Amino acid sequence: MVRAKVSHFFAEADRLQLAAVAALMALGVAFVYSATMAGEPLGLGQQFAELRFIEFVRWLCAKFFFKQAVWYGVGVAAALAICLVDYRVLARWAFVIYWVSIVLLVAVLVPGVGAVRYGARRWIDLGALQFQPTEFAKMAVILALAHYLSRPKDELKQTAVFAKAVGMLALPFVLILKEPDLGSAVVLVPTVLAMLYAAGAPARLLRLLLGGICLLGALFVIDVLFAPPNWQIKLQDYQRRRLLVYFGRDYTPPAGASQAEIERLKQQQLDDTYHVRQALISVGSGGLTGKGFCKGTQNALGYLPRTVAHNDFIFSVIAEEKGFIGSVTVLVLYGVVLLTGLRIAARARDRLGRLLAVGIVTLLFSQMFINIGMNIRLMPVTGVPLPLLSYGGSAVVSTLIGIVLLQNVYVNRKGY
């Protein structure tokens, strides 16, 4: 029964998209390997040759690339489970899922439940397992909003409905900002905007919302960059500095600062631009064809910091080792995933499927754009992972769930 369902699913799935996703996963394992194994004395082959099998497995389990492969496995398993259920059935549970994820987002803020890493409280620690509720909250928001907006178009004209939809975005948005995880919060905005637009929300309200967001964003940036200290919004120090770095502004020492203080700020600025500078050097020095797999020096010598090379800055590793050809390949693969996703939206059986597809595709696009943009200094540094490539269990599993939801919409498409 289950087997028949799965094979039916695959027979009807969008194979082009699945192929692109599989290729991205293969690249993910390969470059997480390259990014984390550079400092190791022995490579995979040698370890296999030299160790007994059980030792080899133990060795593998400690390695990021293997964990990444395991996470892919977990994600695929979750996807298989989901593909058994029609997305319309799933959508009935949308609000339950939504509120569960809100509870988790609140829980992560509670000290003792949420674990702090790198100064942000983003993880829920279950002992052996840690996961980021943010990643699942993104999917939950899309599912819930798709469900909510799938009502007849006319209802959307009511301002109250529109406002409620915006409210459904605002709640997790604020909670995620609180963690703080500016990047993940920000990617929700275009996602929701695209869904509202695709749902046929009235243009007047959309324009109002877009204008409001732009105004708020501009005010925020102006405030951070130019406002006198006591007028500034309270931001995490590192967030303010990242923004200053992105906009190429010097750190302004407080009035009456000592020479040592000014020096310290200068050094701080140099340190803070370090990630961006080194990522840019990695990407640029790759040239057309790159330095070759596992031959990137920036990562191996630790100029590209080891802590971020395999997750947020994995694109730099790919670009350095495979050059322009490699980075364009990655872009093309994403392009395939995104456009097939939009095709799925176009051929969806109902408004729910269409909105779900649009939401997932826009989320993938936003994350990819912000992440790659940050690697080449088009975007400020925020902790947004590159979907499917960056190391990270929660992100990988959540992205794979998103992909399988897309496929679910496709399998149950129009005229079938």
Added chain:
Amino acid sequence: MPIFDQLRKADPQLRLLGMLMLFGLGILMIGLWWIQIVSADEYRAKVQTQSFRTVRIPPVRGKILDRNRLVLADNRPAYNINLYLEELRDAFQAAYKAEVQSFRERLRTNSCQDATNTAVRTTRLKLSASERAMLRKRARAVVVTNIVTQLSARLELAVGWDPAGFERHYTQALPLPFTLVTGLDQARLARFEEQLVTVPGLELEVTPMRVYPYGSLAAHLLGHVRRDTGSAEGEEAFLDYPLPVYRGVVGIEGGFDQYLRGRAGAKSVMVNSLGYRQAETVWSEAVPGANVVLTIDLAVQQAAENALARLGPHTRGAVVVLDPRDGDVLALVSSPTYDPNIFVRGLSQADWAWLSDPKLRPQINRATQAAYPPGSIFKLITALACLETGLDPSAKIYNPPAPANPARGHIQVGRRIIHDTAPPGEYDFRRGLLKSSNTYFITNGLKAGIHAIIGLARRFYLGEKTGFPTRQEVGGTLPSLRRISTHWYDGDTANICIGQGPVSVTPLQMAVMTAAIANGGKVYWPRIVARVDPQPGQPGASELVYPRGRLRGELGVNPRYIALLREAMLAGVEDPESTAYAAFHQHDRPRLSRFRVCGKTGTAQVMDEQNRVIDHITWFVSFAPYEQPRYVVVVMVESGGSGGTTCAPVACEIYRALERLESEALLASDVTSR
């Protein structure tokens, strides 16, 4: 694009979204194109500058050999123990953790003593950056101290290390190893190899050290080196770590530095983001320097040095031994001397005091670098000039006794009385020369005229450098033709006739002059370097041969006159009346068994500004054997007694050594150079 075509049929919203996404992908693509294609070189250069350091590899310096290929300047392996810091990273980290631990421990105990409840808070407090830097520094010091203690115990050698120097090395030259011990001796070397090879971070390094195996032998001629981190012309400049190479300063080391120094290699060291060495690539191997083969004969040089040293270690003098047949320099001695090895080891205070002694001036090569009044040895030139202008050698001149000292002769030139060291009496050419009579040579010199004398001196190239390649040569002085054409008086000519006045020469010039007399009129360029041999196995490098017997000029004097002069010089040694007789004879029997020596003594007066005699420069120029001259020996001693009593014995000693060397076949009687 097929996917997009399908979207066309769909609603405009999805089309707009699709366009926006394609636009976004396009922006990323353009950005990547700009960075990875257009500006790629710029970023590659940045990778280079941040992750590569260039290091100079010092080459092995060429040797300096004597004519029989005996080594005068050599390289000896010096064994150093180096500490490779990148291998200590784990140890540094562990020590740092321990330091942090104990630091917090101390904070805790302090706050416990305050009996407040802040203990827990204090231990969690983050350390400030300066505290962390301080702890890291201390951790490094602990690790190095441990290694040094271990090393000292195993080697049974008190190894000292300078923490400040280490910190400097750590911050400025991290990719390079830190040298702990230099110049390990054989016993400790063996002990190190046995016991310490397994200690991480310690490694033995062998560097070539310049060494002069005979110490002060020919020190002035060989010159010395210094360690230099600069780049010479044609060498790779702009290195991050130009390890010091030897540079010749003076002497052969200086003059032939471009051949001896070889070519430094270069390697680039890849460093990681913390500055530790990660890998090395050698892009050019060091090319060892070429060997320089001198014309010097080690045995002759030793004999000459020993002979001069008999006058005492503080003797200021010089000896030149020359082969008159081709101008090859067989020995070149200057005294006082020094050990050039001290420049390699590093000068001590005492060394420095000795080298810069204002009176002894040991750094001066007196054979080539100082010009002295020739005194009576200039009479050889005066004699030739007189003979050329028609002097009858058998014509006699009466030398009247001086009024003040009837045992000595004198001559009056103008209103000036010039005393003669020779007794009054009748003098012909032979007696004039062997008794070195001032009266005889002034009388005849005035007849010959200053132009004849200066003209002849010019044909000996006096007043000009001999082209000695040691960066330590002066040309001496000789009045120019212009100088003697106006305001020149007989008194001045009289001075020149006896080698006083505005004329000064170097011992080497005198040796060349004597050689020309000995060989019948050929003035050679003195040759000190026979050839430059590149190290075997260096393709492209060709040997450089300096031909022997390079003629500088012919005297053009009638051979009969030269023969007359040589006879008179023979008498200058063999006639019992002569100035050098005593030095070459013992109980009226010649001290030399085979050589018949021709010689001329000289004692020049050194005047101060008030024309008072303040010092004497004593000379003895000679050649032997009389029949077929093979050796020219010139001895000069400052502040000597007289040429005959001070310098002639030194020359005699040298000839005795030469005779002995020839009889032992250590010195081929017909010296030929390949």
